Amino acid sequence: MSDASDKGPNHATTVSSGTLIMGTYEIEKLINSGGMGEVYRGRNIHNDEPVAIKIVLPSLAHDPKIVALFQKESTTLSRLSHEAIVRYHVFTVDPTIGRPCMVMEFVSGTSMSDRIEQGPMPVDDVRVMLRRVASGLDKAHRAGVVHRDLSPDNVILEDGHVEHAKLIDFGIAKSTALGAGTLLQGQFAGKFNWVSPEQLGAFGGTVDGRSDIYSLALVTAAASKGAVLPMGASIVDAVGKRSAVPDLTGVDEALVPLL
Incomplete structure (x- = not known):
């Protein structure tokens, strides 16, 4: 995890x-908050290693x-060991606060x-x-894992x-509200502007590794352009934008054939 989008204040x-x-892990400051949990920057008091700590809301x-x-x-x-994927440390239900916690690598x-x-x-x-993120996704897909929420925020x-x-955020710092872009316990998961057509029900709604590749292509295009492609802020808009x-x-013209 990272402090790149510090939302603590x-x-x-x-x-x-x-x-x-x-x-072992000392809380230092809140760096992000979502509908299910909060992410804190912390440190291992024994070796001073910085860590990110995800904690479920009370x-x-x-x-x-x-x-x-x-x-x-x-x-x-815990199944994914790759240089392009945030490193996992430990999961526990901490007795002090009585809430599930997950400790992982802090990426500055x-x-x-x-x-x-x-x-x-x-x-x-x-x-x-592109090559770096794609290599991480390949590792995840070979392990049977689909990110489903690949966006610039998560790279x-x-x-x-x-x-x-x-790559960060494989599933917990997501809003439970449909308007925020993720529906838990349902068919759709992701952010409207970045999801693949099948995440919106196209092609039978079958979501697999190709869905992440579609999202990575949108991130790649935005990086080259220096601006986000307008791919929809709602389900209706997003479906329409994916019809072509x-x-x-x-x-950059050199990237267009690849995309």
């Missing part, structure tokens, strides 16, 4: 700084469906969302990012370097 912190998780800590989703993400990450860097806002990325850098350029791009090949005007 705008959300109430529910776990105080200095709290110890499992007597109101959901005893909801079996939410806890199961949280456990599923920890199981998913820039999100692709922030990088896209800075303008077009050089084509060579785009290619490096972090560690220390700002495209050659160190990493997206307008790739502004995307």
